[in-house]
Amino acid sequence: MNEKKVKKVNAGYLLAAIFIPVVLIIAGGFLAGTVFIDEKTLFMASYSVPLVLSVVWWIFGPTTIWNQKKKKMMKTLSGQGFNRNQTFYGSNQTVAVDIRQGKVALLFFWNPFDLYVLSASRITKGWTEDGAGGAGFLRGTSRVSFLFLIDDIKIRVNTFTSNQRWKMDDPKILEAVSKADMMVQVLNEAKQATGN
Secondary structure (H helix, E strand, O other): OOOOOOOOOHHHHHHHHHHHHHHHHHHHHHHHHOOOOOOOOHHHHHHHHHHHHHHHHHHHHHHHHHHHHHHHHHHHHHEEEOOEEEEEEOOOEEEEEOOOOOEEEEOOOOOEEEEEEEEEOOOOOEEEOOOOOOOHOOOOEEEEEEEEEEEEEEEEEEEEOOOOOEEEEOHHHHHHHHHHHHHHHHHHHHHOOOOO
């Protein structure tokens, strides 16, 4: 198990994911405008290749790394004897819980190189947030999530998100609330297994 403090974002990785492609585009533009200005083919290649590679990276790069690290996470946990009683794959984090051993495993989208396997005793609070707002027929939500605190760091895992408001009695919202409640219960059971 890790004793280190949970870090949801690796600043170096985030900055590299954003700015290395920008530097490639600028370098390609510089080469096109200064070195290869008279050679049409090299001019186009030095300008367009970095641009295309950067766009491909922004669309697929971090997501591909994230998907590979999630697969590796599951293999690593199995190798450590971690019994995944419940695993929730959120868009920005993956949470796996071993109730019997009282462990929680976490992996974050913007920190995919650090797998945290922690004692559930470090969870100080867990709750469901249905995101309900509005009154009367306007009452609804666009996000449902379960949250928990580990070492006073709030971790939010969405079970439903949308760019529009959904009614609270919609089956999708009811299912999202049920998933969130279940994950909070599983986290609490893992914490109880540690004697806390």
